[in-house]
Amino acid sequence: MVVTVRFAPSPTGFLHLGGLRTAIINYLFARKQGGTFILRIEDTDQSRIVSSSLADIFDVLNWVGIKPDKGPFTKEDAPNYVQSARLDIYKEKANELLDKGLAYRCFCSTTRLDLLRKEALKNRNIPRYDNRCRFLSDKEIDEKLSEKADYALRFRSEDQIVNVDDLIYGSTRFDVKNSEGDFIILKSNKFPSYHLANVIDDHSMEITHVLRGEEWLLSTPKHLMIYNAFGWDPPKFAHIPIILNEDGKKLSKRHQDLGVMSLKSRGYYPETIINYLMLTSSSFELKSNKLASLEEIVQQFNFDTIHRSRCKVSYSKLKALNRFAIKTKLEDDKQGFLLTLRNYLKDRFGEKVIDNETDDHLIFLFTESSGRYSNFGDFVEELGFVWTPCDPAWACDQFLPLGDLDKSVGGCLELISKEWSNSKERMDKLPFLKTYCSEKNVDYRLLMRFLRYSLVNSEIGLPVGQMLYVLGAEEFSRRVKKGIEYTKNQLKNSN
Ligand SMILES: [Zn+2]
The missing domain is CATH 1.10.10 (Arc Repressor Mutant, subunit A)
Known part of the structure; x- marks a missing residue:
């Protein structure tokens, strides 16, 4: 079996540490197995799309050196790897399930569905669709169609317990029908639901292993039901425990600080980020106080050592690792380090001011003046006054x-x-x-x-x-x- 994995982000905000970790684990798994790593863009929830985030995804992967083997890199490739360019495929497949009687038209208005949801929440129940449209007669359906009423397609969940075998979480049993009711596969705007598009793409791209964040574990039984309805063999699943913020909350795409490009702009090195993610999510170990290169990480990678529990982001650990990265840069590539530092400072304080600084003085400031800095951001925050003339303005x-x-x-x-x-x-x-x-x-x-x-x-x-x-x-x-x-x-x- 040739291993094929994919990283499938939604362009709904910048890529944070958690998202990047999913990408890295997929990449490492593919490299280790001699397989293929695909980048797919899941942009069917058009209301949540943030226009800059697609470029951000490319920038991050490029910066850390994780190059997908296939993905939407050219105009010709886009229709194969961007979901919004594949709507016809999803529609056709959804109609196939409708024809087979495995899906049905739901004419319920958003108002009705909202009411159902509110009612359930009021009674402290988990919101579920009451399957009303499942029981419409052919006559009722024809009437609604002749009125050109909008409809979504829902998957007909059978009375069955779905068993999910996960490479990390083990075996879990789900009762989709009684917990959620029949779920949507094609929305009334004719965009697919996440579930449908995901299954169709994973099947057509011949994905063998779905390695994704823990938050998708609950969706997996629905995906297995769809695979089953089409008569397809499902891939293997591994859900990776999420990374939490320092305060124990979920990382959010709005939490700017942990955006990977934001860490870059504060002077973190890509090696730091990759080593950090491997150290916090697996039993990966550093040899002495040197960070491992991507190639070394591939060599060391062992999927079985990925942690089974959630972990918290630790800024102090990130900083400590970046100190190693800086130390190595200063030893191995002093000029490279200085160039990066100078560019960073020029952006903030102007070219002229920084050109006047000698290399020795910059290194003195960075490493000796008040302790060794772990990143350019902290350095500028504390030592920015060196290049900022003080304009007196105070109560005398x-x-x-x-x-x-x-x-x-x-x-x-x-x-x-x-x-x-x-x-x-x-x-x-x-x-x-x-x-x-x-x-x-x-x-x-x-x-x-x-x-x-x-x-x-x-x-x-x-x-x-x-x-x-x-x-x-x-x-x-x-x-x-x-x-x-x-x-x-x-x-x-x-x-
Ligand atoms: Zn309905």
């Missing part, structure tokens, strides 16, 4: 107790310059300033506040001592002197 009255600023703050600057030229060491706490303040009778906390405002125009950020280390005494002094001038002028004008 608060600094009246500092008295003559040239004396109180200016004196402190002299001391800092002296200490700096002696050591150039990292001085997180500037211990000598406390002594200075008690000798000169200057309010220490207010002085620190003044320095912080002058450096970054904000109360938050790195400790002042670290900012000194990052900026150097010269730039530090320049900013604080500007702050002194500004405050003096403001106070003078208000008098």
